[in-house]
Amino acid sequence: MPLNKPELFEKLAASIVDMDEDLTIELSNQVIAEGIDAYEAIVNGLTVGMNQAGKLFDEEEYFVPELLMCSDAMYSGLNILKPHIKINSHETKRKAVIGVIEGDTHDIGKNLVKIMLETGGYDIVDLGRDVSPATFVERAKAENAEFIFISTLMTTTMEGMNEVVEILVEEQIREDYKVLIGGGPVSQSYADKIGVDGYAENAAEAVKLANNIAAAYGNELVRRSISRK
Numbered sequence: 001m002p003l004n005k006p007e008l009f010e011k012l013a014a015s016i017v018d019m020d021e022d023l024t025i026e027l028s029n030q031v032i033a034e035g036i037d038a039y040e041a042i043v044n045g046l047t048v049g050m051n052q053a054g055k056l057f058d059e060e061e062y063f064v065p066e067l068l069m070c071s072d073a074m075y076s077g078l079n080i081l082k083p084h085i086k087i088n089s090h091e092t093k094r095k096a097v098i099g100v101i102e103g104d105t106h107d108i109g110k111n112l113v114k115i116m117l118e119t120g121g122y123d124i125v126d127l128g129r130d131v132s133p134a135t136f137v138e139r140a141k142a143e144n145a146e147f148i149f150i151s152t153l154m155t156t157t158m159e160g161m162n163e164v165v166e167i168l169v170e171e172q173i174r175e176d177y178k179v180l181i182g183g184g185p186v187s188q189s190y191a192d193k194i195g196v197d198g199y200a201e202n203a204a205e206a207v208k209l210a211n212n213i214a215a216a217y218g219n220e221l222v223r224r225s226i227s228r229k
Helices: 005-017 021-033 038-058 064-084 108-119 133-142 159-170 188-194 203-228
Strands: 095-101 123-131 147-151 178-182 198-200
Touching (some): 038 064, 095 133, 108 123, 133 159, 147 203, 159 188, 188 198
Parallel strands (some): 095 147
């Protein structure tokens, strides 16, 4: 009996958590064969599964080897689904830099956010991991970005996020960029404390948050971006 869409997404998510790469590939191909929206499958299937795997990692039920196997399954699904995502080529792509703050080399979450943003039509410059606060600012200026996305999974490196904001303020360019943060130990209260523009709990929320900000401040961001050229 064929699966309905919610059941298919649920099984797709479970295949990630179960580290069953073959099943992820099979279900992803089924999504395409049945004409189901690929972006929906990524958001409600692959991303949900990877978020669940991340929680198991946080709870120390999964460790790095398991998380990497989940990631392998997710990327196999993405390789199938991503080419089928419908993006309006006439829309102006929002430019953003993304990276993991200095002192932290955990980048699976950052990579997931990057993929979700790219599939959502954003032009992403990936700075990688262990990125200094100064580099975030320098590259944002060099790339003429509108958004700065910063991630960390460690409480000991969270202060680096604040340092990015402090540099922007010191250089009197804070209003030129929308700074969004996320990661395991990060919270809305911390985002409020350091004065960033938003906090996202997961990759799907990061895209929603960025879209909301772009809708609210779009023209102003474009104007400031043009003025920096």
